[in-house]
Amino acid sequence: GKVLGVDTQLIGPFPEENIIILQGDVTSEECQENIKGLLGSWADCVLSDLSPRLSGVHHADVRRSVELVRSALQVASRLLRPGGNFLVKTFVAEELKDLSLELKRQFRSLRRARPEASRKGSSEIYFCAQGFQRETGEVPSEGKQKSP
Structure with a gap:
């Protein structure tokens, strides 16, 4: 691949x-x-490791991180094949509830994970969304791509 x-x-x-x-x-x-x-x-998987430039102001950094995750999700929804997967890094925050709901609407399953390799004190978390559900009737732009 x-x-x-x-x-x-x-x-x-x-x-x-x-x-x-x-x-x-x-x-x-x-x-x-x-x-x-x-x-x-179509892509089988979209992985996003996007991260904002950290300012040290927690709520501002979290807000920017969630915005980047939403941008990555928009990109994934344009590029993923039906059944495809999306892995994205963000920070633990209250705003993740709404983001989780968005992901659950577009994917069959959603898991949250915090790798053991994360630094102590880090609020980093990963979402693993599997089974992308493309809206019916959506076709690749300019007919260049074909769905499996």
Whole structure:
């Protein structure tokens, strides 16, 4: 399979031919169109490790993190195949209740996880959403992609 990574900073290249790296803003329409063209079909999984520049003001950092998760979810809903998966990092916060509901509406199952490798005192948490449920009638833009 292919692995396609997007970062605002230049990274790579990787020696493996199935790893493709784009430099850009994954939330931009242009970048998403580039991703679609390079994949050639729907994505099986979207993984987001987006993180805001931390200010040290907890509520502001959490708000920005939740906004990034929502942006990543919008990207995932444009790129994922039916049944696809979404893994995203965020911070523990009250705002996650609404976000959990959004994810539950779009995926068959949702789990929250906090890896043992997380630093002590970190409020980092991951959502693993499986079984994307694409809205019926939705077709890939310009007919370039095909659903499995």
